[in-house]
Amino acid sequence: MIKVRIVFNVGFTSNPPNRTGVPYAATGDPVxxxxxxxxxxxxxxxxxxxxxxxxxPVAGLVAVLVPVLAVSAVLAIGLGPTVIAPGDTxxxxxxxxxGGRVGADEATTYQIIWQVRTPRVLLAGVVxxxxxxxxxxxxxxxxxxxxxxxxxGVSSGASVGxxxxxxxxxxxxxxxxxxxxxxxxxxLAATALVYLASAGRTGMSPLRLVLTxxxxxxxxxxxMSVVVYFAPNSEATSTVLFWTMGSFGAATWGSLPAVxxxxxxxxxxxxxxxxxxxxxxxxxxxxxxxxxxxxRLRTGLFVLTALTTGAMVAVSGAIGFVGLxxxxxxxxxxxxxxxxxxxxxxxxxxxFMVWADLVSRTLVAPRELPLGVITALVGVxxxxxxxxxxxxxxxxx
Amino acid sequence: xxxxxxxxSVAVDGASLVRDxxxxxxxxxxxxxxxxxxxGKSTALRCVYRALRPTxxxxxxxxxxxxxLTLRQSARRVAALTQQGGSxxxxxxxxxxxLGRAPHKRGNEPLTGAERELCRRxxxxxxxxxxxxxxxxxxxxxxxxxxxxxxALVQExxxxxxxxxxxxxxxxxxxEVLSMLRDxxxxxxxxxxxxxxxxxxxxxxxxxxxxRIVAEGSPGEVLTAQLxxxxxxxxxxxxxxxxxGSPQVLYSLVSTPEGRWT
Numbered sequence: 001m002i003k004v005r006i007v008f009n010v011g012f013t014s015n016p017p018n019r020t021g022v023p024y025a026a027t028g029d030p031v032x033x034x035x036x037x038x039x040x041x042x043x044x045x046x047x048x049x050x051x052x053x054x055x056x057p058v059a060g061l062v063a064v065l066v067p068v069l070a071v072s073a074v075l076a077i078g079l080g081p082t083v084i085a086p087g088d089t090x091x092x093x094x095x096x097x098x099g100g101r102v103g104a105d106e107a108t109t110y111q112i113i114w115q116v117r118t119p120r121v122l123l124a125g126v127v128x129x130x131x132x133x134x135x136x137x138x139x140x141x142x143x144x145x146x147x148x149x150x151x152x153g154v155s156s157g158a159s160v161g162x163x164x165x166x167x168x169x170x171x172x173x174x175x176x177x178x179x180x181x182x183x184x185x186x187x188l189a190a191t192a193l194v195y196l197a198s199a200g201r202t203g204m205s206p207l208r209l210v211l212t213x214x215x216x217x218x219x220x221x222x223x224m225s226v227v228v229y230f231a232p233n234s235e236a237t238s239t240v241l242f243w244t245m246g247s248f249g250a251a252t253w254g255s256l257p258a259v260x261x262x263x264x265x266x267x268x269x270x271x272x273x274x275x276x277x278x279x280x281x282x283x284x285x286x287x288x289x290x291x292x293x294x295x296r297l298r299t300g301l302f303v304l305t306a307l308t309t310g311a312m313v314a315v316s317g318a319i320g321f322v323g324l325x326x327x328x329x330x331x332x333x334x335x336x337x338x339x340x341x342x343x344x345x346x347x348x349x350x351x352f353m354v355w356a357d358l359v360s361r362t363l364v365a366p367r368e369l370p371l372g373v374i375t376a377l378v379g380v381x382x383x384x385x386x387x388x389x390x391x392x393x394x395x396x397x
Numbered sequence: 398x399x400x401x402x403x404x405x406s407v408a409v410d411g412a413s414l415v416r417d418x419x420x421x422x423x424x425x426x427x428x429x430x431x432x433x434x435x436x437g438k439s440t441a442l443r444c445v446y447r448a449l450r451p452t453x454x455x456x457x458x459x460x461x462x463x464x465x466l467t468l469r470q471s472a473r474r475v476a477a478l479t480q481q482g483g484s485x486x487x488x489x490x491x492x493x494x495x496l497g498r499a500p501h502k503r504g505n506e507p508l509t510g511a512e513r514e515l516c517r518r519x520x521x522x523x524x525x526x527x528x529x530x531x532x533x534x535x536x537x538x539x540x541x542x543x544x545x546x547x548x549a550l551v552q553e554x555x556x557x558x559x560x561x562x563x564x565x566x567x568x569x570x571x572x573e574v575l576s577m578l579r580d581x582x583x584x585x586x587x588x589x590x591x592x593x594x595x596x597x598x599x600x601x602x603x604x605x606x607x608x609r610i611v612a613e614g615s616p617g618e619v620l621t622a623q624l625x626x627x628x629x630x631x632x633x634x635x636x637x638x639x640x641x642g643s644p645q646v647l648y649s650l651v652s653t654p655e656g657r658w659t
Contacts, residue, residue, distance in 0.1 A: 145485055274505050278496055281486045285479045289446040290552070291472030291500035336486040336532075339505060 055335040058343050065347035072351055073125060076358045077117045081365055084109055093118070120251040121354055123259070127248075127316045128353025129346035130263035132330070134305050134312075135323030136338070136345055137270050140277045141301040142206040148324035149309040152213035152302070153190045155318035156220035158310060159243040161186020163224055166239045167231045180255065180314040183243065187310030190220060195302060204298050245370030246319030248357050255315045262311035267346050269304055273297070274339035281338075321375040322349060322356075325383045332386050352379070398459030398474065398555040399424045400445065400584055405454035407440050414440040416608040418454070420586075422556070427578055427585040429595040429616075432605035433629055438560075438588040439480065441605070445558045445586065446477035458556055472500035476554035478545050478562050487532035490525055490544050491516070497551030516551050522577070523547045538565030546574055550581075559587040563594060592646045596620055597638075604628055620644040 078089035088109070095102050096114045134149040142151070150156075165182030198204055198212040228240055242250075270277070276297055279287050284294040326349045327341065333348075334340040356374045363369055400422040407415040415437040422428040430438045443449040444456055447468060456463040458474050466474075476497070484493075494516050498508055508516070520526050523543045533541060542565050549557060557578070563571040571591075575598040578585050589595040595602055596616035604612040604619060606628045612619045625633040625646060632649045 143485065272504050275496070275499055275502065276504075278488070278492070279499050281484045281488075282493075282496070283479075283481045283483065285443070285446075285448045285481050286477075288448040288468065289472060289475070289477035289479065290496065291467075291469035293468050331486070335492075336488045337492050 055340075056333055058334055058340045061334060061344050062347065065344065065351060069125065069347055069351050069354070072354045073121050076121045076124075076354050077113055079358060079362060080112070080117060082109070082112055084113065089113060115253075119253045119256055120248045120357065123251040123256055123315065124248050124353045124357040125350035126256070126260050126263050127312050127319065128322060128349040128351070128356075130259070130266060130308055130312050130349070131319065131323040131353070132326035132345045132349025133263075133267050133270055133342060134308050136327040136330075136341055137266070137277075137301055137305045138323070139327055140280055140338070141298055141305060142210045143281065143283075144206065144210055145328070146324070147210060148320070149305065149312075150217075150318055150320070150323070151210060152306060152309075153194045153216035153220060154187045154306055154309045155243075155313050156217040156224070157190020157193075158183040158187040158313040158318070159240060160220045160224050160227070161189070162243050162314075163227050163231075163239050166235055167227055177254070179239065184310050184314040187306070187313055190216060191302075191306035191310065195306075204295065204302070206298075209302070241370070243313070243317040245372040246317035247360075247368065247371055248316055249361075249368060251315070259311045259315050262308045263346075266304060266308040267342070271339070271342045273301075274337070274342055277338040281336075316371075318372075319353075319375060320372045321379050322353060325379050326352065329383060329386060398584060400556045400586060401457045402441065402444070403455045403457065405441065405444055405451045405456060407437075407444065407449060408452045414608055415444075415451075418605075418608075418610055420603050420610065420613070422584050422586050424584055425582050426600045427587065427598060429599035429602045430586065430588045430605060431590075431592060431595055431602060436605040436628075437608040438605050440608075442477070442558045442560050442586065442588060445556070446475055446479070447471055448479075469500050472552070474554055475556045475558065476549040476552035478549050478557075478559040480560045480564075483541075484533070487534045489529070490520070490531050490533060490536070491529045493533055493544050494520055494525070494547045494551055497548040500552065515553070516547075519547045519550045523550075539567055539570055542566055543570065543574075554583070556584045556586070557581075559585070561588055561590060563589065563591065592620060592625070596643045596645065597641065617644050620646060 074086055074089050074093070077093065078084040078086050084092075092102065092106065092110050092113050094100065096110070096118075102110045131149055135147075138147045138149055138151060139145065141147075144151075162179050162183040164186070165179050194209070194212050194216050195204075197216070198209045224240060228237055231237070276292050279290045279292045280294055280297055282290075287294040287297075326345060330341050330345045330348055334344045352375075356371060356378060359378070360369045360371050360374045363374075402418055402420045405415060405418045406413065418437070418441055420428065420430075420441075430441065432438050440449065444451045445463070447463065450464065458471070463471050463475075495508060495512075498512050498516075501512075502508070517526070520529060523546060525540075525543055525547055528536065528540060528544075533544060536544065542562065546559075546562060549559075559578075562574055562578075566574060571594060575594060578587065579598060587599070589598070599616060601614060602612075602616050602619045603610050604624060611628060612624055620635055622633050622635050625631055625635070633646050634649075635644050635646050637643070638645050
């Protein structure tokens with residue numbers, strides 16, 4: 001067998017010594033390959049096709065996005081029917097946080113800032129961050145580019161819960177949180193149903209999970225339509241609109257802590273799973289050969305993303321588009337590795353949502369545009385432009 | 398470490414894919430599995446890299462029963478190059494190769510300097526350094542295949558199993574990948590379609606037909622015109638390579654009536 005090896009090696013040892021420093025390419029001919037390989041490395045390539053990926057460093061993106069988020073939040077808190085200068089906003093916020101004094105002439109302004117707008121802007125940031133990381137998680141879970149946090153039926157389940165509470169009543173002991181509690185309960189029930197329906201003998205297959213989720217969504221929407229149709233009052237209709245288009249109009253300090261905790265947990269857990277998520281993206285077979293139990297990871301991801309989505313939908317309704325597109329936008333900027341994506345996605349999602357909410361409540365004030373409208377109108381063109389410009393590849397050429 | 402399949406059977410939904418398969422790959426040897434489509438080659442390999450649990454029988458690595466190890470433990474000892482290796486996400490070549498270290502790392506623990514150097518060396522060896530920053534989705538099929546080989550080598554396994562590693566490779570890279578398997582100290586079990594490459598690259602060859610091993614031995618013992626006719630249903634004559642002496646199968650484009658439907 002040693003002879004065989006020598007015969008095999010003739011082709012390589014007969015190459016002239018490599019003087020160019022450019023490694024030989026597939027043909028083994030250094031002369032014909034040197035020029036195009038420079039091109040391929042992106043050094044002199046005229047177009048982006050096949051070039052080395054030009055990615056912004058994660059630390060740089062984070063260093064830019066953190067101050068952008070802070071400034072956006074202060075601006076958004078200052079803007080509205082009553083416009084408050086950013087300097088005054090920052091001073092009053094500082095007074096609120098540090099327990100400083102506020103003059104009697106500023107009491108109304110302070111009320112607007114601290115009781116109305118701050119919880120709303122914070123909630124927008126938290127939900128934006130959450131939707132965008134959960135979007136990353138769900139896309140990894142079902143290995144599908146078109147997946148978003150709502151693909152598993154969670155949002156339509158939440159809507160059914162919320163509408164049912166509005167129409168039928170019940171949960172009265174929870175007071176103002178009754179509808180949110182109903183939504184969360186609906187989300188959990190939907191999650192459990194989808195899980196039971198899609199879990200098979202061979203584990204949860206990604207495709208079956210998506211199909212079950214989509215089918216269940218149609219079912220829940222039908223149930224909701226029936227409830228609304230027979231509802232005695234119009235309150236049910238507006239509740240449905242709120243839950244299907246999303247809004248932060250109901251934000252209070254009280255609605256913040258639960259969803260904030262859920263989102264922080266999701267961000268931390270998903271960040272820690274970054275490498276296993278990368279491995280999962282290579283397929284279940286490869287995952288097994290790299291020591292990752294795809295079935296177990298998928299179950300964990302399912303529970304985590306469903307709970308987080310339920311917590312978000314309960315306070316803000318189902319805000320579409322963000323969870324679908326933010327992961328892609330972040331991948332275009334930072335590359336596909338989950339460690340990078342999950343560092344940038346929460347910040348990018350938060351910034352986007354703070355501005356989307358600001359637009360929704362100021363554009364045609366005093367009326368509010370549904371948030372889902374803004375996220376789609378603003379996000380879709382931006383996304384398509386970015387995708388075309390950078391030669392973004394997802395699932396092949 | 399040696400690899401031993403002991404009376405392995407796999408049945409899925411009542412269909413028997415592999416029956417009573419016993420095979421030994423001695424330490425540092427290259428054993429090839431050949432056979433027609435659907436003969437159970439890939440199924441047998443999947444039992445080794447743990448994508449599938451054998452219905453009966455055991456797979457042992459250096460004497461240790463694979464099913465007694467955690468997935469991570471066995472992934473440190475067995476690396477696999479599977480048929481399904483693609484991703485929808487446009488990872489860079491560097492990132493995919495580095496994922497070979499996953500079974501050696503806890504969670505997101507960063508690679509050490511030595512591990513980065515290992516990745517660089519392996520990429521250099523597979524002619525991938527100039528592609529390091531490229532997205533895998535923009536690579537040609539052959540380049541992608543080499544990336545997967547690199548990822549498996551970075552895993553630093555004792556045993557390497559490969560499911561048609563020469564797929565999509567031009568002849569130079571086919572020869573290169575197979576001769577590399579021979580140069581390394583690795584214990585290798587490889588599924589190959591090309592009988593002549595199998596004859597040149599493997600110390601021993603096992604022939605699978607309808608889930609059973611029907612022949613096993615050195616390439617010279619196994620590759621006969623009779624076997625090719627019986628198993629593949631193809632008329633062939635076998636000659637000796639004029640330089641190396643290894644058996645070479647020459648086909649004629651007539652299928653045999655009795656072999657066609659078996």
